[in-house]
Amino acid sequence: MRNTKPASGRPPRDAERTRAAILEAATEEFARHGLGGARVDRISAAAGANKRMLYYYFGDKEGLFLAVLEAAYARIRNAEQQLSLVDMPPVESIRKLIRFTWNYFLEHPEFISLLNSENLHRASHLRRSRRARRLNSPLIETLGLVLDRGGREGVFRTGVDPLQLYISIAALCYFYLSNIHTLSSIFGRDLATAPARSARLKHMTDVVLGYLRKEAIS
Amino acid sequence: MRNTKPASGRPPRDAERTRAAILEAATEEFARHGLGGARVDRISAAAGANKRMLYYYFGDKEGLFLAVLEAAYARIRNAEQQLSLVDMPPVESIRKLIRFTWNYFLEHPEFISLLNSENLHRASHLRRSRRARRLNSPLIETLGLVLDRGGREGVFRTGVDPLQLYISIAALCYFYLSNIHTLSSIFGRDLATAPARSARLKHMTDVVLGYLRKEAIS
Amino acid sequence: MRNTKPASGRPPRDAERTRAAILEAATEEFARHGLGGARVDRISAAAGANKRMLYYYFGDKEGLFLAVLEAAYARIRNAEQQLSLVDMPPVESIRKLIRFTWNYFLEHPEFISLLNSENLHRASHLRRSRRARRLNSPLIETLGLVLDRGGREGVFRTGVDPLQLYISIAALCYFYLSNIHTLSSIFGRDLATAPARSARLKHMTDVVLGYLRKEAIS
Amino acid sequence: MRNTKPASGRPPRDAERTRAAILEAATEEFARHGLGGARVDRISAAAGANKRMLYYYFGDKEGLFLAVLEAAYARIRNAEQQLSLVDMPPVESIRKLIRFTWNYFLEHPEFISLLNSENLHRASHLRRSRRARRLNSPLIETLGLVLDRGGREGVFRTGVDPLQLYISIAALCYFYLSNIHTLSSIFGRDLATAPARSARLKHMTDVVLGYLRKEAIS
């Protein structure tokens, strides 16, 4: 049993701890430099682990990258699960979902970077991962319930595909943050300031709720 | 235009031709593998040019990457300039803008990849580029005019920041396409099929126009 | 003999068993990949033993290689001892010896590989081994007796050095089998088929008996 | 044209020379340590070439090994071609062939080592080589002519397969030399001395000619 171990400071032969340290260091490194730019040496150094351990636990660089991706997905899915969207007015649910998504991306820039890297490689790692597919968000279902209730209560338009909406919410948050540097540079306007961020959150909420509200003209 | 060149023997104006070949090959390579994963050797091989030429014309790998980025931006700005949004009803203008953005991303996946790479590096290349800043989209201004007219005509809500809206439109298109592989993999639904794409275009248009229409409740 | 062990539960005399398992796995690995190409990891994995055990029992990789060599020699010497060459007509003795050598090499390709590896290293391991020197074949003596008798009986030429003859018989068998792949490849003729092997055995017997028969011209 | 180059001492940018230097150093290294034990670093150092050049010219370590093998085969085939066996009495031809084979192996111990290594790997490199198959020895044909003539002249037995005989001659020479260290060690008799070698040459000649002579009893 694992918890029989003495609670002494940083035991040197703690498999779980070493594994976790490598994973954390790798997350940081891959997020900063991408898969191609990441350096195995830097990862092991940052993890305080022997380089060999990285291969011992994860096979190779790509295996480590996949493990990092899986862990990042597991974290966001886990956070989503804390979110309870059903016991409140639908408009509030949507607000909450947008706020959550926005804040999660804001607080976990590494998630955005990792996704970008994986997209560059056409999801070749995730596609091979059984574990990742199991992480299929249950949020879609919940969002469907919220949309249904909003429809029944007459506050939302009907016929909205929850997956499309989910993707759109993620898109509005993700793109702004992932492209914040290029956009700021191109448009000569610093989009990373606190006021700019607040304005963005408001805009996104307006867009989504504006779209969802009843009495459409389109 | 290429046909200004003299139609003499084999190497007519090799200088320009070599440069262009390198740039094209590099665009492909950087789009496929990112900055860190791109290989100078592959680029020169694909361009049919000696490796030395690459350095001769672009200084180094990063200089080449910047040139590729600038060219990609120049192309989209150029395409945007063909777009005339002012001489039509505002709703039509918006539809047209969304369709344009969507199709451009669809037809130029390398643009998405390159942007992703540049974002990974926090826009460090673009920031240094004078030329890129001059590429500041005039579209924002045009979009402002469209929104104003829609407001005056009573079909659009007022007070919409054209930059925010521009970013949102780009976001809705970009994210879907850039993440199409991870999303398809995670949600077990092929988002790249023609029907899926049509559905997406419709959804995005609905979102934007739904948001813009008058009589808001939010 | 193995059946002296108690037939109790799972690990009866793990010590001996582990040692034997390692030795067997190592024989296979060294035969397949040579000393330089053999992998300690693969050996311990194949033996189902912890890597540490390998060092515990054999000191290091080279020690293990030597143990493997010694065991291989012990096996062939042991097999030779079953062979009784003296109680039959000399011609029959020689036939039997050739057949035995041929079959032994055929059935123990690992012996050939191991010898090749050791030769590559200029017998540096065997030279250090006291045990190996004790394995000095008593066959030479027996062969001497056979040749003497054949000489006395007038069927063999006289003055044949039994060591030279022994080496020649081994050579004729060994080379064909050890080089069977390169020879087949170079001469475009599959030397490993059953008919090819029979032909070879006949040829070798002809060569040796043809050489030994009385009435020489040379 | 290559020979237009200035004849200055060791031109630094001579492709052919660099290639040859690497090949020579590699021959030595592979012969001494086998494929698995050879070190790319040592090869490039011995060749006075940058390590990168090795990959530039030969692809990888195995490609280099194959090139070394092919060159070694080309050398022996070339030497064989100098040998004229037809214009002399058959007995002399055979003597000459044995002497040649023996001396060639004696003077080119690297050939024996390389062959041993290749055999360890089941001729996997040679099998892939078109060039090696073209090196198919024309000696077999010549040997067939010699045997025919000997048969017609009544000095040799008939019905001898020249390939079998060729293999046997090679075997008698090769095995003694390739196993000289293990044999000396096992039998406690230094087989590498000059007298021992002379005795071996005589023995081998006796065996082959003894076998070939007419009036068989077997």
Next chain:
DNA sequence: TATGAATGAGAATTCATTCAT
């Protein structure tokens, strides 16, 4: 006896870049 974790030196291979011509 046995084990899984750990190590550091070193292995093959690759990289962006530059030189001589």
Next chain:
DNA sequence: TATGAATGAATTCTCATTCAT
């Protein structure tokens, strides 16, 4: 302008071996 040869520093990965338990 262009080229093939060359370079040295990295880079990923592997190895035999040892440690703590």
